[in-house]
Amino acid sequence: MSANRFALTASLVMLICPACVLREEKITISRSGAALIELEITGTEAELLSGHAMPSLESGWEVERRIKKEDEEEKLVLTMSRRIAPGQAMPRSLAD
Numbered sequence: 001m002s003a004n005r006f007a008l009t010a011s012l013v014m015l016i017c018p019a020c021v022l023r024e025e026k027i028t029i030s031r032s033g034a035a036l037i038e039l040e041i042t043g044t045e046a047e048l049l050s051g052h053a054m055p056s057l058e059s060g061w062e063v064e065r066r067i068k069k070e071d072e073e074e075k076l077v078l079t080m081s082r083r084i085a086p087g088q089a090m091p092r093s094l095a096d
Helices: 003-016
Strands: 022-029 035-043 062-070 073-084
Touching: none
Parallel strands: none
Antiparallel strands: 022 035, 035 073, 062 073
């Protein structure tokens, strides 16, 4: 999918579903085979904490929580990262 088509699709989703949770994910693999997984999930507290599996300190994730104002509404922003050693299996879910 081209970058322009992706941007158009993302824009349409935001117009159709303005209360959706926004999730950005970045996975970086080094030459040694180590990986860094970075996630940022933004939504209302009710949307984010409604029973979905979320990364936690207990499962090896670094987790930062902050609140930001967006269009007169408070949004919860969860920023998470996890390092994976070379040869270690990638997590199958955020709860792994």
